[in-house]
Every structure is written in structure tokens, then in C-alpha cells.
Amino acid sequence: MKPVRAVPLWWVLLLVSRLGATRKGSPEEASFYYGTFPLGFSWGAGSSAFQTEGAWDQDGKGPSIWDAFTHSGKGKVLGDETADVACDGYYKVQEDVVLLRELHVNHYRFSLSWPRLLPTGIRADKVNKRGIKFYSDFIDALLKSNITPVVTLHHWDLPQLLQVKYGGWQNVSMANYFRDYADLCFEAFGDRVKHWITFSDPRTMAEKGYETGHHAPGLQLHGTGLYKAAHHIIKAHAQAWHSYNSTWRGKQRGLVGISLNCDWGEPMDISSPKDIEAAERYLQFCLGWFANPIYAGDYPQVMKDRIGKKSAEQGLDMSRLPVFSLQEKSYIKGTSDFLGLGHFTTRYITERNYPSRQGPSYHNDRDLVELVDPNWPDLGSTWPVSVPWGFRRLLHFAQTQYGNPPIYVTENGASQKLHCTQLCDEWRIQYLKGYINEMLKGGKLVSQSLGNLCNQQSDACCRAVTKSHADGDRDRGTYSLHALHTNLRSSPDAPPSEPELRPGYPFYRSIFRKESSGHSSFFCLEGLYTFLVSGSVIMGFFCCCFVCFGLCYDLKIRK
DSSP: OOOOOOOOHHHHHHHHHHHHHHOOOOHHHHOOOOOBOOTTOOOEEEOOHHHHOOOTTSTTOOOBHHHHHHHTOSSSBGGGOOOSSTTOGGGOHHHHHHHHHHTTOSEEEEEOOHHHHSTTSOTTTOOOHHHHHHHHHHHHHHHHTTOEEEEEEESSOOBHHHHHHHOGGGSTHHHHHHHHHHHHHHHHHTTTOOEEEEEESHHHHHHHHHTSOSSTTOOOOTTTHHHHHHHHHHHHHHHHHHHIIIIIHHHHOOEEEEEEEOOEEEESSTTOHHHHHHHHHHHIIIIIHHHHHHHHSSOOHHHHHHHHHHHHHTTOSSOSSOOOOHHHHHHHTTOOSSEEEEOOOEEEEEEOOOOGGGOOOHHHHHTEEEEOOTTSOBOSSSSOBOOHHHHHHHHHHHHHHTTSOOEEEEEOOOOOOTTOOSOOOHHHHHHHHHHHHHHHHTOOOSEEOOOOSEEESSSOOOOOSEEEOTTSOBOOOOOOOHHHHOOOOOOTTOOTTOOOOOTTOEEEEEEEEEEEETTEEEEEEEEEEEEOOOSSOOOOOEEEEOSOSTTOOOOOBOO
16 A cells, blocks of 8 residues: 655645645546447456465465565554465365356456465576466466466565575565576466566565565665665566567567556646646656666656755765666666556645655655545545546556557556445445546557455455455455457447547446345446547457455555
8 A cells, every 4th residue: 555645734734725726627537438349358357376375385385575574473464464375266276267257357367476486486496396287277277268367477475585595676686586487487388378467566566665664575774775676676577578588479479568556646736837846756756767767778867866866965975776787778678568557546746845864765755745635535445545537647648658558557446445344346336437437538558457356354455346255255246347258339328418439539338237146245337338549459458457356365554
């Protein structure tokens, strides 16, 4: 989760009082479009290994940094929960594939557990053949059900031995170890997997793991650790991409990209040049931090200038932001076949200068404050508010900043309310309805991710449409889409008030109905979609409903 930075009460009251004076409702933002997606449009679901598999020490798997973090018992995770069992996905492959078939998904995004395949993290030490077989059988089961596997190589669960022995992502040698691990995966699964994601949300992995300590490995290396970790992650991504490009692409003909998460930052006062600059800075410190090196060869100039200036003011001989050599810049630039983009909410951004004497930190380096408009719909969770129009603005930003790359929206959704005993989906459906609509207005896309699909029953925060209970049963709560298994033509009964169809703009219509199955209630979404585009063809649409499918275990991290 991403908390809004704490500021003095007088400052908050002053800023909130300005919101009404700087914002008015926009009919264009609230407009709704109608139509159908074209044939071939792909919908799917997603998860990550640590949050779903369980079997943390079974069949030769080594420990991960998240195993160590959750086993520490120091109140770092709500209720001191662990993922030792999670949704028991390791032992319920066939059941989960059945659930995917029931949802009529076209593809499934999941991550591989590095320590399950390489217990020490190092390929030269030992390859766990049982881990290879587990994922190979899972991929085969998906393909047998006509479900395309979309595979993430690393979703935060670094082998613990690499952390203990080398310091994890603080050590540049991780790039070589990751390349070797990626090469093993390409070799073992690449004949069947054609869509690879190297890292999922590496910004959060670096910031929460090496700056605030809220995530594994729990280090608080303020203002230095996260930049060093990100530097090495970017190098690791580039090495994996080049390995695939030079060795495997010719015969496997797949795609390799990265998934980056970023919320939209809107200037609080659109007439203030300082607020506009602060909002731009927010996006560059969030999305540009990783995307700019991959698409342009180096960090955003504003990051280099700000961090360099503050480092000098703090008496340091060199910037806390590492530097790429000319050779590294050339090597990293262009190492992504698509841009994976995750998005959940929006913040208002305003300028605020933090004195360098406060010490080094990522948040101080940005010189800004994040605010939430009290008028934005509150979903009842502790994190996102629903601001759909920010999604489209982020998509346009990414398209214009990075040369209009193919975009797969890899994560999007709303956290489940705590203590909700059923699938409380009316508010979630409204969230998804708004965000899908804004995404469709956004133009040419390759993919999208809608929330999670399952929750391990606990005091956990989850974006899910199925629940996994402690006794192993899973509520068949479904979020069904006609577009999952049939793409319909334009709706003949579209209301007369629908807006005029404009070339190049997508249109969307959805109808919701409530059903009940056994003891649980659930909502179904019947969608009629269209995507009208001019020019290049949309290559595909991946709706990777991130984190839980009948297999979600979303730990709520203490702040």
C-alpha cells in the first residue's frame, strides 16, 4: 500500500481548502461510452507465487525473503500472518484451472518462485527438478484448457540465501544471478510461454524493501538503498531481455517486458507552475525512474538534478542516485517489447520543499505532498479511492513519454474492505466500470489488469472475486464477462443518449446483475464492448486480475 505522506495539520487544512477553488467537474471525464471489443480481445486473471502457492518448504523449495520477513513475528504483517499455506495453490492446480475455465479467461498471469526453482538462488548450485515439473505441469494444464500463460519471473520473493550472503538487490551481482535464473526459465518453459514479464512493480519492491522497511527484506537504508536496488534491478532486467533476444527469441518467438506500477499525480492547482512541476516530478520519480532508462537509456533529468543537488547539500561527494556508464545506457535502452502498466488510484500533488538537513530520503527528494480529495469515492479500504479519469491521463502520459509502446495494463483493482465476510462487490464493480471505461477512452492499448480474484480468509486486504477459506473451500463468486468467451457486435439497444462514436476512440457498455450460488452472493458483469481504432492494430488485451484468483493471499502490511 502507498500511504499519503504525513504533513502538519495546518498545511493539510490550507491545501484541502484550495481543492474546491481549483477543480470543477468535467462532463467529458464523467461521460460513458458504449460498444463492443473486437474479435480476439483477450481477458484473463492473475496471481503471484508467494501470495498463492503455500508449500513454502515443500519439495525442495528454498526460503524466500518474504518467508523470513513473515516468520520474524515482529508485527510487520497484520496478525503476524504468513504465507506458509496461503491459498494452497501448490496442491490445487487442477482446481484452480477449473476455476479459470469457469471464468472463461483467455490467459492467466502468474509468477514463478525463484527459490522454488533455485533453492539458493544460484543456478550453478542446484536446480530443483520438482519445481521445474510443478510449473511445467501447470503450464500444460493451462494450455490444455486453451488458457495462455503470461509469466512473471520475479514478484518480490528473492531467495533468502541471496539476501543473507550478498545483501540482495544492494549487490550488483544479483543482475547476473537473475539472468541465469531467467535463462533457466526460458529454457524450461519458453517453448510454451510466449509472454514474459521480468519484474512486477520493482519500484515498490525497492522503496518498501530498502527504504521504509515495510516490505521484505525490511531494510531502512534511507535515501540510498532504494536507488541502489533499483539500479541493479534495471541492469538485471536488461540482461534477461538481451539473453532472450540473443538466444531464445529466434526459436521461441516470444515477448519480454516489465510491469511498472504508478498512480496518477494531478496538479492540485492547475494554474500554479510549481504544482504542475511537482506533479510531473511525482510521475518521473514513480514511473520514469524505471521506464526512462529502459526507453531512453538514463534516469529522468529531474531525478538526477534533484538528488544530485540534495546530496551535495548533505555533504556527499557524489549523488545518491547511481550513474549508468555510456555502455550501460546503450545496453539498457530499448530492452522491452511492451510496457506493463499497473494503476490503482490518483493523488493531488502540490509543491513543498523539504530541507536537506532533514536527511536523505526518497520522499524528501521529491519535494512534494500527496493529497486525496475528500469528495472522491471512498471504497472502504485503507488505500485506494476511485478516480477513474486519472487512469486515462496516466495512459496518455506513458504513450507520449515513451514513444507509444504497446501497453499491457497488468494491474488494476480495488482492495476488499476489511471484515467483509462475503464478496462485497457492488462498490468494486463501480470501480472497475469506471476504470475500464476510462481505459477504453485512452486509445490504443494491449492489455489491462482488473483487481484480484480470490482471498485467503483472514484479516487481509484483498482485491478478489473468489474467497479461499481456511478449510480449503472456495466460494464460487464470479465476475463473469461475455467478452471472456464471446465478442459481440455493437449493441442494438444502446440508449439514445449515448455519445457520438468518434474514430480512434473506444466505447464500452456494461450491465450488472446479482446472483447467488449456495451460501454466498456474487455479482456478474455482462459486458458489451467495442474498441474503435484507426491506424495500427491492437495486438491483444490482457486483463491480468492481479494477485488473487481462487488463490489470493494478500497480506496487509503494517505501516
